[in-house]
Amino acid sequence: MTAIILFAHGSRDPAWARPIEAVAQRVRERSPGTPVTCAYLELTSPSLPEAAAALIAQGATRVRVVPMFLGVGRHAREDLPVLMAELARQHPAVAFDQSDAVGEHPDILDALAVVALAP
Secondary structure, eight states: OEEEEEEEOOOSSGGGGHHHHHHHHHHHHHOTTSOEEEEESSSSSSBHHHHHHHHHHTTOSEEEEEEOOSSOOHIIIIIHHHHHHHHHHHOTTSEEEEOOOGGGSHHHHHHHHHHHHOO
16 A cells, blocks of 8 residues: 655644645545645654654555655755654565655646636
């Protein structure tokens, strides 16, 4: 079973996570059989290791981590690969994949342009 983790920075403000959780809900609606959860680098729970462990406990054998960053800064470029390597070490029977940051996807760039041009 393939599961998805939407990985974001995190914040002390609980309202900050609402858009990330909304994306997870849209994934559930579009693909009801695909387990999806959110995970955060800091300040918000669950952490990436906690989220991965929960999905693995549900039977996930492949986990795709989607960085919910507009740009590829230090967190996506340096922190996340270290976390991914640790996940692979802790769960050798599970395949972990890291996709590109969402801000690099042409559809996201197009959607942002539409929003910027809206009256």
